[in-house]
Amino acid sequence: QEYVDVMKTRLAAGKLPDLFLFWPGESNLKPFADAGKLLTVDDFSAYSGSEFKRDMVDESMYASSCLVDGVAVAIPLEQYKGFWLANTELFDKYGLDIPVTYEELKAVSKVFVENDIVPINMGSKGGNPGHFMFNALSYQLEGGIDDDLSMAVTHKFDTPANRKAAEYLDEMRQLGMFPDDTIANGDWGPAVNLYNQEKAAMLYCFPWKIGDVKEDIAAKSEFFTIPALSDAAIDVAELSMSGQSMAMLINKDSFNDPAKKVELVKFANYLLSDEFFEILAKTGNMPTKSVKISGDGLNALFVRTLEFTAQQSNSQPPMWGLFPDPSVHTVYIDGLDQLFSGIITPDEFINQVQTAFDKM
Template sequence: MSKKVNMKKCVGGVVLSLVMTTAMGMSAMADEIPTIRFAHQDTASSEGMQVIVDTLDDYIASVADKYIVEQEVVAGDDLKTKIATDMASDNLPDIMWYWGAASDAGNMIDADLLITVDEFFEASEKLSRDSFKESLWDQITVNGKNYCLPVDNLESNWVVNTSILDELGIEMPTTYNELIAVSDQINEAGYIPIAMGCKGGNPGHWWVDSIYAQYEGSRDELLDISESWNIDTENFRKTLQVVSDLREANCLPQDTIANGDWGPYWALFTEGKALFSWSWAGGIAGIGDNFDWELCDMLKVDETDADVSNMSEPYCGAGLLINKKSFNDEAKRAAIVDFVEWYCSSEFQAVTFINDGVVPTLVDCDYDESQVDPIVQEVVSRNSTREGLITHMATIPNASVWADYQNGLDEFIAGTMTIDEYIEYVQDSLESNRE
């Protein structure tokens, strides 16, 4: 009898605790605040980036009573691997800082995983298409639509080490042929004419496009790639010939793979080993004063009529992408809109401009000019009236083709692939990926 009573007590206790747990859970659910996942690549890799990361963390902490932001931080191109994995496992973050052209976001766009910026603007009271500089949308237009809110806006420039010019007693070359003419003298003195490398396509593809842009009609060819699926043009062949001639004349580092990617190639210039190079404004601001240097125009291709004094190579191919499924979730939408509005706000853009040289994408951005690095300021003002060139990165219509373009470019710039082989390699990729 007592066993039965104990059993009853025991069952009663279990039921009671279950009811209480459920009730508590339901009450917690009623008060539950939404959680949004934000994937990006901002790490505290420098003093400036530390300020940016702190500002981001502060804002996330300040809204913690309204919504929670879980940051998923992966630096560099590895972010692409993370997003590819998330995408394949149907676990895409709610908001992503990501590359917005078809060459990177194409698969997400084709699979209808993202909202267009217009859908976002409909829900936003603070931002509209007119809030952003109009010129930025070209680099992130896919099939006539925009899916990426532009925030990663960079200005670049060429730089010349004038200490080397003084040491060698030579005039500054302004064209590639002039550079080839003095290449032996530069090499004999232990310097490299152009600090440029190519690993995983970087930064070589930017340089190649700065040559390609000088040929008349190249802009139209680039804009037409998604229609023509053709890379084998006379202009592109001439461009590759210039690269090949420069390599033959020892104008590039011997080892373009070891000196490829963003750090190593730039180290050649900042270590005072190279006459020319090219970089983003933030990188240029960090050259220091170990040697004399100055900003200069990109070198002109002799056989063209290009006005290089009116050309610049800006980049605004990355920004915020918003997961369609999350945006359509009523519980998350307000949080997503609020966070994206803040991330694109004048306040945060001023922080990224001052601390990392990322040029504001808003038409009206308030910042204290005295706090901006004077070199960054100079690069921005120098390029403000120039025509920005378009790149293959912005126009190649497919991630596979873009990967092959970069992969082959490593090989071509290293001198282990001929012009014909490279063009055939990319053209084959274009044709096999055309659907």
């Protein structure tokens, strides 16, 4: 959030960097695009000095996260798929099986809570990483995916799936499935800490945190799919929360400045090169461009993640980047923090976000 605030301040002051990395998603990109500060992907791709062409990245990646008013204004560099890990030693210690259903999740969580083990290393601060948990629930339910993916057009957040997901999440909190302090354990910094310390039995993880999972903990971890809700309308084994988590933005004013253009394009070409994408992969990130990656230096957990997530055919982006206006997005992430911590009820959460939509 600090980085977001800095970039917004620099935008207001007219001091944006020549090139910068930022989170994709229309609500994230829109302030920069509306100010007329972003070079379009087509304009960069068409420039004679550019070694990058738009079709080097699958078009679906632009469509899901890099468009503002239908125009591609960012180039996605890193993609992701979420995955679940279970500490098999903890499960074996208490004679438990990794849960397949929500009812089984409640049963194993009860045992872990009784033995001072946090069932799931999950919190929410600035909406992270809790928003993934919310959509992992809502997308299982009837109409959840279609309703949320069309939210930017319908302006409808108050849906049966979202209401039910909020209720499930609140029940999970009440059953002690999350840490007592979901704010302190929220955001990405502490996202794997309790799991690394074997104080949490399960972890909902994402590629950018793979390098933080200790090797000995990774070795005793088993991949599994999110337990299926009793009223799930899809095959959860195929569901994956996925999308693009890092994009490159080029300052249009800098690109049009003859004194900067040559070096700016040179640097952009490097960030979009096969060499740089291989570096991304070796740091545990999933590159958006298809490149040949040697096995040397790859994190073992990263390799296992690629193998496991390749089986998940129903890849869906979280609603995080789908809000049509930053004001609604802010209400959403603040509301998630409050819902996770029990400050507001599921009904209040849904109503707050819907009201923000209605005020647009």
